[in-house]
Amino acid sequence: MNDLIDLxxxxxxVVSVLAAYLVASxxxxxxxWGFWLFLLSNAxxxxxxxxxSAWALIVLQxxxxxxxxRGVLKNGPQARDAKEAA
Known part of the structure; x- marks a missing residue:
């Protein structure tokens, strides 16, 4: 089991790199899709x-x-509508 988790x-x-590629589209x-893949890579x-026991990596993720x-919420339709109304 430990060997599988090591892998x-x-x-x-791979998921992190693919997510970064898609987010830049x-x-x-x-x-x-990039957003959801980033969340998968975080997990x-x-x-x-x-x-x-890489605690700093866990905190980083x-x-x-x-x-x-936060970025998705700030760029969502409601945030955009509120910005335009201001």
Whole structure:
């Protein structure tokens, strides 16, 4: 089982790179997929971090997930409507 969890770092890395690629897209649909993939990569890194006791990595991934969610909320339709009304 430990060997399988050790391997989680590779899919986590691939998903992180793919998410970064998609988030940089001009397509809203691709950016949305990038957001969800970033959250998946955060979860994968947390699983691996728990297994290896990489506490700083876990804190980093939770922080990045929170910032990503904040960014989506600040750029959502309601936020845009409120900005235009101001």
């Amino acid at each position: 989680v770092q590779w899919p986590a890395m 001009l397509s809203k649909h691709k950016r949305n 994968l890194w947390i699983v691996w971090g728990l297994h290896t 939770v922080s990045l997930a929170a910032l990503n969610i």
